[in-house]
Amino acid sequence: MSERPQTHGQPHPGPKQYIAIASVLTAITIVEVAVYYIEALKPALVPILLLLSSVKFALVVMFYMHLKFDHGLFSALFVGGLVLAISVVVALMALFQAFLR
Amino acid sequence: MQQAGALGHTPEVEHTTTGLNHRKLLMWVFLASDCLFFGTLIATYLLYRGKSTVGPYPHEVFDIPLTSYSAFLLLMSSLTMVLALAAVQRGNAKWGRIWLLATALLGCHFLVNQGWEFSHFVTEGLTPRVNLFGATFFTLTGFHGAHVTLGVFWLTAVVVISLLRPATMSAKNSLNVELVGLYWHFVDIVWIIIFTVVYLLQPAPPLHG
Amino acid sequence: MAMITDVLRRPTGYSGVWGWVTTVDHKRIGVLYGVTAFIFFLVGGIEALLLRLQLAGPDGTVLTAAAYNQIMTMHGTTMIFLVVMPLSAAFFNVVIPLMIGARDVAFPRLNAFSYWVFLTGALLLHMSFLVGGPPDAGWFGYANLTEKPFSESGIDFWVLGLQVLGISSMAAAFNFLVTIINMRAPGMSLMRMPLFVWMTMITSFLLVTAFPVLTVGMMLLLFDRLFGTHFYAPAGGGDPVLWQQYFWLFGHPEVYILILPAMGIVSEVLPTFSRKPLFGYRVVVYSGIVIGFLGWMVWSHHMFTVGLGAVVNAVFASTTFLIAVPTGVKIFNWIATLWGGAIQLKAPLYFALGFIAMFIIGGLSGVMHASVPVDTQHQDTYFVVAHFHYVLFGGSIFGLFAGIYYWFPKVTGRLLHDGIGKLHFWLMLLGFNLTFGPMHFLGVAGMPRRIYTYPEEMGWAFWNLVETFGAFMIAASMLVFLFNFFRSLRQGEEAGNDPWDARTLEWSIPSPPPIYNFATIPTVHSRDPWWEEKEKRRGAPVPVAGGSNGEPHQDEGHGIHMPSPSYWPIVVALGLGVMAGGLLVFASVNLISGLIVTLGGGLVAIIGIFGWSLEPASAGPEHG
Numbered sequence: 001m002s003e004r005p006q007t008h009g010q011p012h013p014g015p016k017q018y019i020a021i022a023s024v025l026t027a028i029t030i031v032e033v034a035v036y037y038i039e040a041l042k043p044a045l046v047p048i049l050l051l052l053s054s055v056k057f058a059l060v061v062m063f064y065m066h067l068k069f070d071h072g073l074f075s076a077l078f079v080g081g082l083v084l085a086i087s088v089v090v091a092l093m094a095l096f097q098a099f100l101r
Numbered sequence: 102m103q104q105a106g107a108l109g110h111t112p113e114v115e116h117t118t119t120g121l122n123h124r125k126l127l128m129w130v131f132l133a134s135d136c137l138f139f140g141t142l143i144a145t146y147l148l149y150r151g152k153s154t155v156g157p158y159p160h161e162v163f164d165i166p167l168t169s170y171s172a173f174l175l176l177m178s179s180l181t182m183v184l185a186l187a188a189v190q191r192g193n194a195k196w197g198r199i200w201l202l203a204t205a206l207l208g209c210h211f212l213v214n215q216g217w218e219f220s221h222f223v224t225e226g227l228t229p230r231v232n233l234f235g236a237t238f239f240t241l242t243g244f245h246g247a248h249v250t251l252g253v254f255w256l257t258a259v260v261v262i263s264l265l266r267p268a269t270m271s272a273k274n275s276l277n278v279e280l281v282g283l284y285w286h287f288v289d290i291v292w293i294i295i296f297t298v299v300y301l302l303q304p305a306p307p308l309h310g
Numbered sequence: 311m312a313m314i315t316d317v318l319r320r321p322t323g324y325s326g327v328w329g330w331v332t333t334v335d336h337k338r339i340g341v342l343y344g345v346t347a348f349i350f351f352l353v354g355g356i357e358a359l360l361l362r363l364q365l366a367g368p369d370g371t372v373l374t375a376a377a378y379n380q381i382m383t384m385h386g387t388t389m390i391f392l393v394v395m396p397l398s399a400a401f402f403n404v405v406i407p408l409m410i411g412a413r414d415v416a417f418p419r420l421n422a423f424s425y426w427v428f429l430t431g432a433l434l435l436h437m438s439f440l441v442g443g444p445p446d447a448g449w450f451g452y453a454n455l456t457e458k459p460f461s462e463s464g465i466d467f468w469v470l471g472l473q474v475l476g477i478s479s480m481a482a483a484f485n486f487l488v489t490i491i492n493m494r495a496p497g498m499s500l501m502r503m504p505l506f507v508w509m510t511m512i513t514s515f516l517l518v519t520a521f522p523v524l525t526v527g528m529m530l531l532l533f534d535r536l537f538g539t540h541f542y543a544p545a546g547g548g549d550p551v552l553w554q555q556y557f558w559l560f561g562h563p564e565v566y567i568l569i570l571p572a573m574g575i576v577s578e579v580l581p582t583f584s585r586k587p588l589f590g591y592r593v594v595v596y597s598g599i600v601i602g603f604l605g606w607m608v609w610s611h612h613m614f615t616v617g618l619g620a621v622v623n624a625v626f627a628s629t630t631f632l633i634a635v636p637t638g639v640k641i642f643n644w645i646a647t648l649w650g651g652a653i654q655l656k657a658p659l660y661f662a663l664g665f666i667a668m669f670i671i672g673g674l675s676g677v678m679h680a681s682v683p684v685d686t687q688h689q690d691t692y693f694v695v696a697h698f699h700y701v702l703f704g705g706s707i708f709g710l711f712a713g714i715y716y717w718f719p720k721v722t723g724r725l726l727h728d729g730i731g732k733l734h735f736w737l738m739l740l741g742f743n744l745t746f747g748p749m750h751f752l753g754v755a756g757m758p759r760r761i762y763t764y765p766e767e768m769g770w771a772f773w774n775l776v777e778t779f780g781a782f783m784i785a786a787s788m789l790v791f792l793f794n795f796f797r798s799l800r801q802g803e804e805a806g807n808d809p810w811d812a813r814t815l816e817w818s819i820p821s822p823p824p825i826y827n828f829a830t831i832p833t834v835h836s837r838d839p840w841w842e843e844k845e846k847r848r849g850a851p852v853p854v855a856g857g858s859n860g861e862p863h864q865d866e867g868h869g870i871h872m873p874s875p876s877y878w879p880i881v882v883a884l885g886l887g888v889m890a891g892g893l894l895v896f897a898s899v900n901l902i903s904g905l906i907v908t909l910g911g912g913l914v915a916i917i918g919i920f921g922w923s924l925e926p927a928s929a930g931p932e933h934g
Contacts, residue, residue, distance in 0.1 A: 015187055022180040026173060029296075033169045036301045046302060053297040056176075057290050064183045065286045071121055073491070074129045081133025084519055084606065085140030092144045092555060095610070095622060117492040123416045126488045130518060134480065138522035141556065145530065145541070154547045229539045233547050236539040240530065262924070 151304030178207035340403030378762035386449030408816035411495025426883030435471030453542035509574030520563035527556030572709025584651025657731030661712035668704025693753025724802030737787035744780025885915025
């Protein structure tokens with residue numbers, strides 16, 4: 001896997017795409033805050049907000065940090081660390097029964 | 102073959118097994134490792150979430166509009182960061198510097214907000230000592246703030262060094278900007294999580310009785 | 311900033327003390343690691359002897375209860391963080407670049423930095439002996455023993471010392487990951503890497519992922535102690551079990567950080583001395599990966615008696631049983647490597663065989679502890695002490711000694727005396743089993759760990775006396791080793807390039823290797839490249855390909871540029887040490903003076919980082 005030379009499958013996006021992504025990020029943030037204030041959405045607050053922030057997270061990592069366009073090894077390393085970190089958080093929360101609160 | 106994080110040094114053409122740059126690989130391994138660092142801090146916050154026995158509680162002190170503004174500032178700083186990299190990769194060092202400084206200033210603004218928030222909390226009676234919420238909140242956001250501070254220093258250093266040695270901001274050496282960029286975006290995505298998990302998903306207020 | 315670099319002239323020489331202080335050569339850094347770690351091995355050993363003297367008979371009076379706790383804590387902390395880890399790091403440094411056909415690591419100055427930070431952390435930890443007494447809460451520092459009301463300033467030294475050591479380990483692990491991924495010689499695919507390189511890579515992955523958890527855990531403890539938070543203090547709603555979770559989340563991967571390098575060494579020694587390729591290379595590699603992976607999923611088996619509940623215990627018991635599978639696979643592969651081989655019984659092989667035998671015993675008692683009811687019986691008894699000494703001493707230390715005997719000629723150019731080496735081995739093996747074998751009996755008889763004395767009526771006196779006798783036998787074996795070491799340095803047999811007729815690339819170059827290692831970077835065609843090369847030469851004499859005895863060849867029109875020595879790594883390490891020291895001043899004197907020292911240290915570190923980044927990696931004429 002790591003033997004192949006560095007390939008740039010697609011060219012990096014340009015400033016226009018960057019600004020478009022920033023607009024999307026801002027829009028999602030506004031939606032997040034709005035959701036927080038809407039009383040009717042209270043029961044579904046956790047899944048909605050986790051989903052929205054995951055989208056923001058993914059957008060920054062894939063486009064601003066260029067993981068979508070870069071060598072697969074970088075993605076493997078980062079996603080590996082991320083998955084391990086999430087597993088640790090979830091496992092600890094399960095051990096301390098923090099989901100019940 | 103051997104350029105060890107030398108910011109000011111024109112790298113020789115590297116020959117690596119994977120064809121990837123040593124320093125960039127190092128940065129990604131570091132970020133993977135930092136995931137575990139912040140993961141553990143966030144876990145600490147979540148494990149003690151809603152377990153404070155005395156106030157102040159989150160819903161009493163949080164100022165969501167202010168924090169939303171801070172979150173917006175960091176998102177914008179990520180935009181200016183990536184624009185800086187794009188400019189440098191095009192060979193435009195002048196705009197590279199401008200966008201980098203803009204990023205650093207947005208970071209400073211974020212830190213000022215955080216400082217204001219912290220001091221406001223302390224006057225409200227929330228300190229790391231007073232309850233678990235205070236302890237976990239200040240630790241988590243404090244370490245994030247420390248990462249932002251380090252990032253601001255790094256951004257400034259890249260700009261200053263590029264003025265002393267223009268070659269460090271040539272298109273060929275855009276890696277110098279790319280690396281600080283990766284770090285900066287990482288700090289941003291950590292805030293994306295903190296903003297949601299800490300600020301927007303507050304624990305239910307304790308029942309009095 | 312340019313002025314700073316101009317004022318301090320770049321060091322250039324390789325000779326004298328300054329040559330060592332400013333070195334960025336991986337071989338020299340490896341020697342520094344090795345010698346430092348061995349000195350701490352002697353320190354930790356003397357601590358162990360004190361403990362054994364105290365326990366030799368009932369109602370011992372050599373140490374007070376408080377002193378016993380302190381010496382016990384320092385013994386554990388020293389042996390793990392200042393002996394096994396840095397001794398492994400010594401082998402990473404000396405061997406990895408040579409094995410993968412590289413001229414140095416990816417970041418030579420970061421490598422020097424790792425060593426100096428390691429030394430700083432070690433000294434910081436030991437400074438506690440001078441100020442207020444060493445830590446006394448055991449090597450795992452369970453909360454709330456470590457909280458302010460229950461322990462003195464020693465814990466501050468322990469926390470900050472370990473934090474600094476963590477920085478060192480992480481920096482080294484980052485460096486070796488990049489080196490192994492990125493600096494292999496042409497043709498050395500992942501599945502052609504020597505086993506030791508594989509195990510180093512897995513160890514490094516474990517280090518960079520597990521250490522941050524401990525860093526956070528210790529930071530919270532420090533906040534409890536310095537700022538009065540209640541992370542682990544039940545009085546303020548905190549939970550002491552959280553510390554245990556964080557500590558073992560780090561601590562179990564750490565167990566594999568300690569043993570995998572030794573497994574790698576043994577996997578190099580066995581094939582060489584049985585004149586056979588490693589049996590089932592791929593399976594051994596995959597087992598290592600699975601061990602590293604499972605190492606992350608078993609941590610709560612250290613906490614079976616905490617009361618986490620039947621489901622949690624069942625889950626962690628299952629994962630712990632699972633980990634025996636890849637470990638067993640490795641042991642069978644090692645034995646199968648020996649099977650039918652033309653075995654040459656030299657000292658390195660003795661130690662490797664000792665490793666296998668002792669590790670099997672330690673592994674078996676480990677699997678016993680995967681069973682919750684058994685573990686509940688053994689918890690906190692000497693049976694557990696026996697178990698982890700069989701894996702850490704019988705495993706790691708025997709494996710590391712195999713490495714010392716194996717690579718000593720490569721580093722020094724002279725062989726350690728084989729006969730004295732075997733005497734060392736038999737004394738150490740016998741002493742080791744006399745010391746730790748009876749601990750199984752005492753543990754089952756109910757003798758608890760960490761007690762500083764026991765009354766005669768318990769009936770533990772006989773085996774305790776035997777253990778103390780064994781401990782002194784181990785000490786005697788170390789004297790034999792030291793004699794052998796110093797004797798061989800001066801009058802050992804000349805090693806030549808390849809004294810063992812070995813398989814991997816480091817034996818294709820002179821001993822000790824020239825500063826640039828390989829005059830021409832070799833091209834790798836198989837898993838045992840140097841054996842293959844020699845096989846080819848046997849047919850028709852082939853001119854030097856991998857190695858060279860002479861001057862460096864002109865390499866693609868350039869001379870070989872090696873990175874120049876540098877002052878900056880030690881400056882940054884010093885700054886870090888002073889910063890940590892500032893926090894200690896804050897803990898024991900007051901805020902202002904602590905702040906001043908911390909900021910001063912920070913300033914030194916920042917100057918160091920600037921000097922570092924503005925200085926070119928090599929002071930060649932055109933690369934300035």
